[in-house]
Amino acid sequence: xxxxxxxxxxxxxxxxxxxxxxxxxxxxxxxxxxxxxxxxxxxxxxxxxxxxxxxxxxxxxxxxxxxxxxxxxxxxxxxxxxxxxxxxxxxxxxxxxxxxxxxxxxxxxxxxxxxxxxxxxxxxxxxxxxxxxxxxxxxxxxxxxx
Ligand code: HEC
Numbered sequence: 001x002x003x004x005x006x007x008x009x010x011x012x013x014x015x016x017x018x019x020x021x022x023x024x025x026x027x028x029x030x031x032x033x034x035x036x037x038x039x040x041x042x043x044x045x046x047x048x049x050x051x052x053x054x055x056x057x058x059x060x061x062x063x064x065x066x067x068x069x070x071x072x073x074x075x076x077x078x079x080x081x082x083x084x085x086x087x088x089x090x091x092x093x094x095x096x097x098x099x100x101x102x103x104x105x106x107x108x109x110x111x112x113x114x115x116x117x118x119x120x121x122x123x124x125x126x127x128x129x130x131x132x133x134x135x136x137x138x139x140x141x142x143x144x145x146x
Contacts, residue, residue: 029107041099055130071134090138
């Protein structure tokens with residue numbers, strides 16, 4: 001499958017189109033869509049395409065304020081009691097998968113808004129990979145992938 005070379009994220013696809021090499025995200029924002037994504041959706045990035053440094057930078061900018069830089073749910077807004085109910089990524093009750101994390105970034109979940117306008121598809125998958133890394137670091141059940 002084709003994949004976008006570095007720097008391609010600067011060129012946002014026109015609304016309604018899908019950048020070459022990406023599968024359209026045709027799972028909807030419903031609870032059923034969430035479950036489907038959780039069970040079936042996997043990252044299109046292979047190990048050579050994963051840029052964990054960029055994933056970490058994006059994560060720290062967009063997610064860290066709530067989820068904490070370690071993903072333990074202790075971000076600055078949580079500490080200042082500006083938001084409640086932010087989970088740690090290894091929360092056993094949630095059983096995060098690549099697909100569920102992608103769905104959550106794309107559509108949001110309850111109090112958490114969508115990041116579809118802030119992060120393009122490739123960036124979302126970089127963040128997904130980083131979230132799964134943090135989950136593994138926290139000691140969750142996720143096996144670290146290569
Ligand atoms: C303003 C605070 C806030 C920010 C910023 C935020 N989140 Fe969340 N996030 C939440 C809250 C609150 C929940 C709990 C939602 C629920 O389950 O009701 C949550 C839930 C989640 C979950 C668990 C979803 C599940 O399957 O149960 C994941 C994964 C997640 N966020 C990832 C991210 C990522 C990645 C980013 C950055 C792109 C991000 N969040 C940014 C507040 C935030």
